[in-house]
Every structure is written in C-alpha cells, then in structure tokens.
Amino acid sequence: MKQVHGEKLLASLGDKVKELRGRLTPDAPMDRVTWFRAGGLAELMFQPHDADDLVAFLQMLPEEVPVMVAGVGSNLLVRDGGIRGVVIRLSAKGFGDVELVSETKVKAGAICPDKNLAAMTLDHGIGGFAFYYGIPGTIGGALRMNAGANGGETRERVVEVHAVDRKGNTHVLSNADMGYSYRHSSASRDLIFTHAVFEGYPEDKAKIRADMDAVRQHRETVQPIREKTGGSTFKNPEGHSAWKLIDEAGCRGMMIGSAQMSPMHCNFMINTGQASGYELEYLGETVRQRVFETSGIPLEWEIKRLGNFMPGYEVKEYLGELTA
Structure with a gap:
C-alpha cells in the first residue's frame, strides 16, 4: 500500500x-x-x-x-x-486566528475551528453564529460547502472570502461570488481559502449561550461524536431527511467490514475498528443503492472522497438514478 x-x-x-x-x-x-x-x-x-x-x-x-x-x-x-x-x-498558527473587525464583524482563518468562531462571537455579543458550535470542521470547509446546522448556514454570514489560486494569485470574493446553494459553493475548485470576514448582529449573550447549549445538547444526544466519523455522510435531498431514507431502507447499523452506518444516527458513517477506505466507500455506495431501490430518491455524498483506489478494490459509483 x-x-x-x-x-x-x-x-x-x-x-x-x-x-x-x-x-x-x-x-x-x-x-x-x-x-x-x-x-x-x-x-x-x-x-x-x-x-x-x-x-x-x-x-x-x-x-x-x-x-x-x-x-x-x-x-x-x-x-x-x-x-x-x-x-x-x-x-x-498561520491560518487559525479569529479576531474582531467591528462591533458585528469578525475575521476568521480558514483552519479556525467552527466552534471557536461561535465561542468568540458569544464573548462579544454577536448573534447569528451559534449553529457553528455544532459543526465539527473548520472555516475553510464551511466556506467551501456552505456548512450549516440547526437552521443556520454559512452563506447567511459571509461578507467576503480571501483566497489563493493554483498559480499563487490572491483573490477577494464577495458573498455573491461564492455562488452558494444547499451544501455547495460554485467558487472555483482551485481556490484555496485563507480567511474570511463574517457579519452577525448584536444579541444578548444569555440568548446566544442558550442557543449554543441547545446545539451542544442536540449533538451529544443524537450524533456519534466520540466515534471515528466524517459527520453527515449524505446531503438531505430536497423535501427529505437523508437519515430517514437510510433508516427506511433498512441500513441503520449496516456494516461492511469495520465500516458501519451508526445505530445512533444512521446518516453518520463510522469506523468501528480498522476500516479501510474501500470498506467505508463501499458501504456508502451500498446505502445509496438501497435507498434508491426503496424510495426512488438519489442520495448525494456530503463527505468528500479523494485519491486512488487500490488495484482490485475499486468502488463503482451507484448510478441507478441516472438510468432509472
């Protein structure tokens, strides 16, 4: 290998x-x-x-x-x-800072944890960021996929995004330039985000803290946050919840090798031991197939899959939704 x-x-x-x-x-x-x-x-x-x-x-x-x-x-x-x-x-060290720009604006580096941005805005009484407390990633990823949770989305808060392209040229993108839609940005894939400016609104700290506590309690209650997981595996199809479709297809707790769809939250894929990339992706494609066969609804990956397959261990993408 x-x-x-x-x-x-x-x-x-x-x-x-x-x-x-x-x-x-x-x-x-x-x-x-x-x-x-x-x-x-x-x-x-x-x-x-x-x-x-x-x-x-x-x-x-x-x-x-x-x-x-x-x-x-x-x-x-x-x-x-x-x-x-x-x-x-x-x-x-180079991309993880978060700092106050004005009474309602903050600048955060691309590697700053989403949770840190939420905590910082709480300290300054800036509302609109509590949802970030429940997203286990960084600002760069949130910018790229329009991350959201608990009714909030990244696109609601972005003012401008700073980036470097493949040739080393710097760019500043507006909210409109990012081309946001559900869990997606149409910004060029060769852009590497370095930091961004966000804007919230004045809000009572007690209200912000209560919202963050609700987000934390929700995560701890329904998500396998202490497992080796990548978070939500599939995007929610319009008008549907991915986890419900997976559950109805009989895939809650399904295992391939050491890869499993979590019994706690079946849209979370987990590595229960020494699962390989092959086992994890094969499980995901199997779930996509089962869901489409039972509901006719295609699931799209939310997790980003990269790299090359090992010879003899290729995983074919389920294309039933394209041929049905």
Missing part, C-alpha cells in the same frame, strides 16, 4: 523549497489526518507557515502537479491508493 513517489516529487522542486518556511512531508500518511483514520498516503504534504508562504509554494510548483486542501480532515474520505500530487494542510 505504500507509495514511493514523494521523495521524487520533492526533489523535482529543486533548491527553491529551501526558501519556504513551512513543512514539506513526502509520502504523508493520510490516516493520521482524517477523522475516519483511514486512507493511503499523500505523495507530498505541505503545511505553509502563512499566506505568503502558500503563495510562494504555489508559484514554484509546476502547473501539472495536482493540489488539494485537507483542512482538519473532518469530512474527508481518502482512498487506500493514496493521493497523487500535493496535499495542502493549513497550519493553526
């Missing part, structure tokens, strides 16, 4: 990498990054020191080398054959 490409790719970059202040790791194990604790190796991982370091690296990296961002790996499923090219993992 191991790769041997990382050192070669690193060497191909030459002496220019010595100018970088971040960390370069060839053949980096992604099972240490993802919350599923599964998956192969990243050919090369780069942890930039700050935004300028990220720009310098992208400007020296050949355009043909693929690049992706891992964040904290909360909703990421990496296949066992690993990831070719470079995985960017932003550092908490």
Whole structure:
C-alpha cells in the first residue's frame, strides 16, 4: 500500500523549497489526518507557515502537479491508493486566528475551528453564529460547502472570502461570488481559502449561550461524536431527511467490514475498528443503492472522497438514478 513517489516529487522542486518556511512531508500518511483514520498516503504534504508562504509554494510548483486542501480532515474520505500530487494542510498558527473587525464583524482563518468562531462571537455579543458550535470542521470547509446546522448556514454570514489560486494569485470574493446553494459553493475548485470576514448582529449573550447549549445538547444526544466519523455522510435531498431514507431502507447499523452506518444516527458513517477506505466507500455506495431501490430518491455524498483506489478494490459509483 505504500507509495514511493514523494521523495521524487520533492526533489523535482529543486533548491527553491529551501526558501519556504513551512513543512514539506513526502509520502504523508493520510490516516493520521482524517477523522475516519483511514486512507493511503499523500505523495507530498505541505503545511505553509502563512499566506505568503502558500503563495510562494504555489508559484514554484509546476502547473501539472495536482493540489488539494485537507483542512482538519473532518469530512474527508481518502482512498487506500493514496493521493497523487500535493496535499495542502493549513497550519493553526498561520491560518487559525479569529479576531474582531467591528462591533458585528469578525475575521476568521480558514483552519479556525467552527466552534471557536461561535465561542468568540458569544464573548462579544454577536448573534447569528451559534449553529457553528455544532459543526465539527473548520472555516475553510464551511466556506467551501456552505456548512450549516440547526437552521443556520454559512452563506447567511459571509461578507467576503480571501483566497489563493493554483498559480499563487490572491483573490477577494464577495458573498455573491461564492455562488452558494444547499451544501455547495460554485467558487472555483482551485481556490484555496485563507480567511474570511463574517457579519452577525448584536444579541444578548444569555440568548446566544442558550442557543449554543441547545446545539451542544442536540449533538451529544443524537450524533456519534466520540466515534471515528466524517459527520453527515449524505446531503438531505430536497423535501427529505437523508437519515430517514437510510433508516427506511433498512441500513441503520449496516456494516461492511469495520465500516458501519451508526445505530445512533444512521446518516453518520463510522469506523468501528480498522476500516479501510474501500470498506467505508463501499458501504456508502451500498446505502445509496438501497435507498434508491426503496424510495426512488438519489442520495448525494456530503463527505468528500479523494485519491486512488487500490488495484482490485475499486468502488463503482451507484448510478441507478441516472438510468432509472
């Protein structure tokens, strides 16, 4: 399962990498990054020191080398054959701050945990962010997928998003530029978000705290937050709840190897032991098939799946909804 490409790719970059202040790791194990604790190796991982370091690296990296961002790996499923090219993992030191911009505006780095943004706005009496307390990811991921929970969504709070493209050029995107819809942004996939400005509204701290407590209690009661999971596996189809469709299809608690649809919340896929990326993705596609066969409703993955399959362990995407 191991790769041997990382050192070669690193060497191909030459002496220019010595100018970088971040960390370069060839053949980096992604099972240490993802919350599923599964998956192969990243050919090369780069942890930039700050935004300028990220720009310098992208400007020296050949355009043909693929690049992706891992964040904290909360909703990421990496296949066992690993990831070719470079995985960017932003550092908490360079991209994790959250600060007050005005009485109702805050700036948060892309790797800042959603929960930290919620806590900071509570401290300053800024409403509209309590829902972030229940999302186990970072601001970068929330910006990319329009993360939401408990009736709130990212698009309701975004003022502007700062990003770097594949060539190392910087961009500032407005809320409209992000092209938000349900659990989706149409912003270019090659943009790496570095930070964003959000706006809320004045609100009593006691009210904010009560809302956050309700979010926390809900998560602890109905979600398997202490398991190796990627959060919600599938998006809610319009007019339906994914978990209800999964339950009605008889998939609550379903297992393939050590991968399981949680008995507590059946739209959460969990690694009960040493599940492989193959077992997790195969389980997900099996659930998609069962749901479509019983309800006629297609489920879309919310978890991001990346990398290559191991030979002989490919998972075919269920396409019943396209041929029915």
